[in-house]
Amino acid sequence: MTLADSRIDELRRRLERDPGSRLFAQLAEEYRKAGDHADAIRVARTGLAQHPSYPSARLTLGRALLDSGDPGGARAELEATLRDAPDNILASRFLGQALEVLGELGPALAQFQKTLKMAPGDRQLESQIVSLQTRLGAPQPAPVAPPAQPAPAPEPGRQAPAAVARSEVTAPMPRPTVPIHGAGAQGSWGRQTAGPPPLPTTATGPAEVP
Numbered sequence: 001m002t003l004a005d006s007r008i009d010e011l012r013r014r015l016e017r018d019p020g021s022r023l024f025a026q027l028a029e030e031y032r033k034a035g036d037h038a039d040a041i042r043v044a045r046t047g048l049a050q051h052p053s054y055p056s057a058r059l060t061l062g063r064a065l066l067d068s069g070d071p072g073g074a075r076a077e078l079e080a081t082l083r084d085a086p087d088n089i090l091a092s093r094f095l096g097q098a099l100e101v102l103g104e105l106g107p108a109l110a111q112f113q114k115t116l117k118m119a120p121g122d123r124q125l126e127s128q129i130v131s132l133q134t135r136l137g138a139p140q141p142a143p144v145a146p147p148a149q150p151a152p153a154p155e156p157g158r159q160a161p162a163a164v165a166r167s168e169v170t171a172p173m174p175r176p177t178v179p180i181h182g183a184g185a186q187g188s189w190g191r192q193t194a195g196p197p198p199l200p201t202t203a204t205g206p207a208e209v210p
Contacts, residue, residue, distance in 0.1 A: 004034050020050060025057035032064045040064040055085040063094055071101040089118050093125070100128075105136055 011027040024047030031040035044061035048054060062077035078095040081088055096111035109132040116125045 004030065008034065022047070022051060022054065022057075024051075025054060025060060028057060028064070029060045032060055032067070037064045037068040041068065053084055055081050055088060055091070058084075059088065059091050059094075062091065062098075066094060066098055066101070071098040074098045075102065087118060089115060092118065096128070100132070105132055108132060109136065 008027065008030045011023055011030060015021060015023045015027055024043050028040045028044035028047065031037075031043060041061060041064045044057055044064065048057055048061065051057065058077050058081045062074045062081060065071075065077060066074035075095065075098040078091050078098060081091040082095065085091065092111060092115040096108050096115060099105075099108035099111055109129065112125055112129050112132065116122060116129065119125060
């Protein structure tokens with residue numbers, strides 16, 4: 001016999017000795033944990049007939065109905081639980097699951113969002129909300145692009161590459177100068193293109209040209 005079985009037997013004997021005890025809620029929960037949903041539902045309903053305002057027992061009944069494949073019955077019990085205990089996080093969460101199984105995705109999303117306000121940071125709830133938003137076609141926030149990085153400033157005393165390229169293209173090229181011989185030149189440098197050198201002369205006259 002397992003520990004769970006021993007616990008169930010003990011609670012069952014105690015409840016038989018005192019049928020009006022609230023121990024029925026513990027016994028129903030033990031049945032539910034063991035996967036015996038039929039006995040969990042039976043014990044919970046019998047006890048709630050005597051103690052209708054017992055939120056934890058009604059929560060157990062709602063969960064057992066949901067686990068057994070009766071989301072409609074679970075919804076009724078979980079809504080009743082929340083009327084008596086509006087801040088019951090588990091009842092709110094499982095009500096959202098029951099609504100989702102029933103195909104009421106909009107109300108299920110609203111219920112999960114309400115539950116998340118009571119349990120901020122719950123990763124499972126956040127995942128369920130994102131999944132429902134995707135199924136409902138709700139727009140997702142667009143990713144934020146990182147800010148553009150400014151171009152690095154040139155080092156002091158160094159011209160930017162683009163400016164250097166432009167200056168190399170547009171700067172005028174200096175024209176070479178050559179010396180000009182003759183009487184008007186006086187041995188100075190001019191900016192005219194020199195002609196052929198003068199013919200040599202002798203004391204008696206110009207040299208003969210062959």
